[in-house]
Amino acid sequence: MAGDTLHPMHQFAQDLRHGCRSLLKSPGFTLVAIATLALALGANTAIFTFVNAILLEPMPYPDADRIVRVLEKRPDGGRNGISTLNYLDWQKENTCFSAMAARNGGSVSLTGVAEPVLLPGDRVSAHYFDIFGIKPALGRAFVDGEDQAGKDHVVILSDTLWRTQFGADPSLVGRAIQLDGESYTVIGVMPAGTPFERGYARLWRPLTFKPDNMTRNFHWFGAMAKLKPGVTLEQARAQMDTIGQRIAKDYPDSNKGWSVAVDLRSEVVIGPELRQSLYVLLAAVGMVLLIACANLANLSLMRVVGREREIAIRIALGAGRWRLLRQFLTESLLVSLAGGVAGVLLGRASVGLLLASMPSYTFPQEAHVALDGRVLLFSFLLAVLTGLAIGLFPAFQAARPSLTNALKQGGTGASAGSHARVRSGLVVAEVALAFMLLTGAGLLMRSLFKISAVDPGFDAQNVLTFRLPVAQSQYPDPAGFLSYLEQIRTRLRALPGVADVALTSSLPMQGWGYGMPYQIAGAKTVDRANRRAAFFKMVSPSYFPSLHLRLMRGRFLADTDRQGAPHVTVINETMARKNFADANPIGQRILVQEIVPGKTQLGDEIPWEVVGVVADEAVGNLDEKPDDNPGMYVPVAQSPTYYISIVLKGAADTALLREPIKQAVRALNADQVLAEMKTLDTIRDESLGSTRVRMVLLATFAGISLLLAALGIYGVISYSVTQRTRELGIRSALGASQGRILQLVLRDGMGLAVLGLVLGVAGAFGLTRLMQSLLFGIQDRDPVTLATVFALLAAVALFACLLPARRAARVDPLVALRCE
Numbered sequence: 001m002a003g004d005t006l007h008p009m010h011q012f013a014q015d016l017r018h019g020c021r022s023l024l025k026s027p028g029f030t031l032v033a034i035a036t037l038a039l040a041l042g043a044n045t046a047i048f049t050f051v052n053a054i055l056l057e058p059m060p061y062p063d064a065d066r067i068v069r070v071l072e073k074r075p076d077g078g079r080n081g082i083s084t085l086n087y088l089d090w091q092k093e094n095t096c097f098s099a100m101a102a103r104n105g106g107s108v109s110l111t112g113v114a115e116p117v118l119l120p121g122d123r124v125s126a127h128y129f130d131i132f133g134i135k136p137a138l139g140r141a142f143v144d145g146e147d148q149a150g151k152d153h154v155v156i157l158s159d160t161l162w163r164t165q166f167g168a169d170p171s172l173v174g175r176a177i178q179l180d181g182e183s184y185t186v187i188g189v190m191p192a193g194t195p196f197e198r199g200y201a202r203l204w205r206p207l208t209f210k211p212d213n214m215t216r217n218f219h220w221f222g223a224m225a226k227l228k229p230g231v232t233l234e235q236a237r238a239q240m241d242t243i244g245q246r247i248a249k250d251y252p253d254s255n256k257g258w259s260v261a262v263d264l265r266s267e268v269v270i271g272p273e274l275r276q277s278l279y280v281l282l283a284a285v286g287m288v289l290l291i292a293c294a295n296l297a298n299l300s301l302m303r304v305v306g307r308e309r310e311i312a313i314r315i316a317l318g319a320g321r322w323r324l325l326r327q328f329l330t331e332s333l334l335v336s337l338a339g340g341v342a343g344v345l346l347g348r349a350s351v352g353l354l355l356a357s358m359p360s361y362t363f364p365q366e367a368h369v370a371l372d373g374r375v376l377l378f379s380f381l382l383a384v385l386t387g388l389a390i391g392l393f394p395a396f397q398a399a400r401p402s403l404t405n406a407l408k409q410g411g412t413g414a415s416a417g418s419h420a421r422v423r424s425g426l427v428v429a430e431v432a433l434a435f436m437l438l439t440g441a442g443l444l445m446r447s448l449f450k451i452s453a454v455d456p457g458f459d460a461q462n463v464l465t466f467r468l469p470v471a472q473s474q475y476p477d478p479a480g481f482l483s484y485l486e487q488i489r490t491r492l493r494a495l496p497g498v499a500d501v502a503l504t505s506s507l508p509m510q511g512w513g514y515g516m517p518y519q520i521a522g523a524k525t526v527d528r529a530n531r532r533a534a535f536f537k538m539v540s541p542s543y544f545p546s547l548h549l550r551l552m553r554g555r556f557l558a559d560t561d562r563q564g565a566p567h568v569t570v571i572n573e574t575m576a577r578k579n580f581a582d583a584n585p586i587g588q589r590i591l592v593q594e595i596v597p598g599k600t601q602l603g604d605e606i607p608w609e610v611v612g613v614v615a616d617e618a619v620g621n622l623d624e625k626p627d628d629n630p631g632m633y634v635p636v637a638q639s640p641t642y643y644i645s646i647v648l649k650g651a652a653d654t655a656l657l658r659e660p661i662k663q664a665v666r667a668l669n670a671d672q673v674l675a676e677m678k679t680l681d682t683i684r685d686e687s688l689g690s691t692r693v694r695m696v697l698l699a700t701f702a703g704i705s706l707l708l709a710a711l712g713i714y715g716v717i718s719y720s721v722t723q724r725t726r727e728l729g730i731r732s733a734l735g736a737s738q739g740r741i742l743q744l745v746l747r748d749g750m751g752l753a754v755l756g757l758v759l760g761v762a763g764a765f766g767l768t769r770l771m772q773s774l775l776f777g778i779q780d781r782d783p784v785t786l787a788t789v790f791a792l793l794a795a796v797a798l799f800a801c802l803l804p805a806r807r808a809a810r811v812d813p814l815v816a817l818r819c820e
Contacts, residue, residue: 037339040292043285045347062133066227075257081219096236097225101125104221112178118675123207139173139188147206159192161202180471199365212599217254256529269364294426300394332391340383431756434709439764441702442785444695450777456618459548460680464654467675478597478640502543502647521589535631546649554612562637569608575630623776717749718804738809749801
């Protein structure tokens with residue numbers, strides 16, 4: 001053909017023009033193909049955006065491979081917070097770090113304004129920002145000495161806080177603001193777009209170690225450090241382990257068996273559950289793309305058969321086989337690139353929706369989730385590979401037609417039989433992949449249902465909660481602070497529609513609060529440094545009736561359990577089971593060191609007498625094992641704490657109580673902040689957030705795969721019926737009933753579906769093993785899920801086969817014979 005002698009660029013332009021014309025002549029195929037690829041490539045783009053930001057992008061700090069997290073290591077190997085004196089010894093004795101800085105939460109109330117507001121923040125050592133190599137955009141960072149008492153009333157703001165709360169006023173640097181009623185000088189504003197902007201904190205104050213903090217047995221903060229150039233992680237671990245062993249030897253009461261944990265920050269900011277979720281979702285979207293490719297490859301094969309006469313004529317006129325191959329590949333690449341562009345747009349929108357629907361704590365602050373150059377390159381390469389995948393085999397088939405048969409048969413697809421096995425194999429693959437995805441989605445769905453059905457141990461109906469942040473400097477005397485809390489309780493209980501009000505050091509499903517080592521009185525003595533820990537909640541007696549906690553033995557706490565009275569505790573069932581077996585826990589004593597109010601100190605051991613046992617209350621997420629959370633409740637009057645939250649039980653819906661609550665509290669203290677006001681139902685729903693998002697995503701991908709598999713089966717069987725019109729007409733003319741013809745067509749289609757289902761069962765075992773850590777209450781090979789998915793997919797396949805089968809059964813023999 002004359003075109004083969006043209007310049008390659010001219011040939012390419014010619015192929016593009018011919019490809020566009022060919023696709024425009026088949027608008028149905030073109031639109032279906034682009035829409036299918038847009039869904040598949042869009043899903044891949046969206047999930048890869050998260051994978052890229054979280055797993056592939058390097059940490060956005062200079063020398064990020066030298067930044068480490070330093071914590072205390074318990075005897076069981078777990079990580080723990082740090083005590084002050086241990087940290088100071090590490091800082092003084094190590095030679096492996098160029099800088100080391102402590103960090104602790106430090107939320108604070110902005111006062112002196114019309115509406116006081118709680119600002120989430122951190123307290124950090126002077127050189128904290130130096131470790132990360134980030135400097136303020138305005139002003140300066142902390143300097144030596146500003147983390148010492150008396151010089152610590154300085155603050156650095158985040159860019160977000162500076163803009164939203166202070167109107168981006170550059171003159172704010174050097175001026176004073178009121179935090180917890182005290183004056184702090186603003187010395188700097190952090191730059192926009194840094195990981196600190198995506199984190200929890202909105203301001204930073206110096207972390208000062210005061211005389212009250214100088215202990216070894218109270219673990220209350222964490223630390224970051226930077227390895228010196230040339231120092232390896234193994235060398236740092238060895239040196240810090242030596243220091244830890246020396247401390248354990250010198251101070252066995254608090255440190256026996258303890259050591260130091262040094263971990264690369266890049267390895268600890270991504271939790272195993274998040275990593276596993278991303279792997280599962282990446283595998284899922286990969287399967288969706290494979291199903292889409294199989295579907296479109298089938299459609300392309302059908303188009304090739306329909307164009308065999310055209311292809312034969314072009315070859316007869318001199319077109320080379322390579323030119324034909326290139327022409328068909330060009331068409332498939334045009335489709336895939338168009339689908340890729342649509343997929344990128346769809347993926348970008350999906351990323352925005354996912355970020356809006358996920359809890360803020362889902363991703364590490366270092367992860368900047370956005371479509372960058374790497375994601376776009378990935379999407380482009382994936383679109384090209386997809387174009388090759390869906391077009392290569394049809395292109396080879398197009399370049400090798402039977403000229404004689406094609407011309408003789410007039411383009412009716414005489415060689416269609418040679419493609420049948422390929423089309424059937426693609427359908428089998430589609431069904432198998434769809435089965436795997438549906439199984440994964442089904443397992444996550446059943447897990448979510450089981451988690452939702454877990455009894456949290458409390459009644460969340462009409463319960464409103466909020467934090468009550470109070471600076472210790474405002475009430476240095478614990479007795480005065482307790483009096484203030486009682487005044488708030490009295491005012492709130494007097495509001496119409498309020499049934500009860502309770503105080504607690506930790507809200508339900510929001511963690512332990514305090515985790516305290518304990519010793520059962522009379523049991524074999526265990527070293528203090530090696531004792532088991534239990535959650536330790538300080539609550540008012542009204543906590544139990546407010547949440548309808550179930551009393552299993554003994555009594556609840558009472559108003560008479562106050563300072564000066566015998567120390568009493570109510571324990572949960574897990575605590576009783578772990579420590580008292582079949583014995584009656586009532587009257588037993590549990591030794592726990594006193595938590596000195598407002599200080600990072602532990603005092604003498606207090607023998608807490610067990611007066612009651614309550615049913616387990618959900619302390620963390622609902623999917624946590626009960627054995628993970630033994631605990632004890634003590635009267636806040638006997639163990640005061642400045643970390644207090646309110647649990648308010650409404651007589652009805654609490655929606656109308658929010659404003660009256662604020663007014664009642666601020667009538668007592670105009671600067672008192674009520675933080676994170678939300679219902680207990682909301683807290684429970686938030687705990688399911690990550691599981692629900694995983695389930696919805698995988699279910700969406702599975703639904704797409706189910707639809708594509710159904711379309712694939714329908715397309716192949718429908719095309720097969722068209723190709724077999726003459727045969728079916730002859731069978732009908734020879735006396736075959738409609739039922740027999742229906743059975744014949746269904747047998748072919750369902751045979752492919754059953755083979756795909758069998759292969760899918762085997763493949764599902766591999767995928768679900770990857771998901772095992774994400775499941776709750778069911779096994780990765782759950783027979784109910786497998787049977788349900790098998791039945792669902794079989795029913796969909798049957799329906800997809802039934803439509804063309806019924807059409808085949810109604811074929812008029814005369815029309816069928818005449819069409820040939």
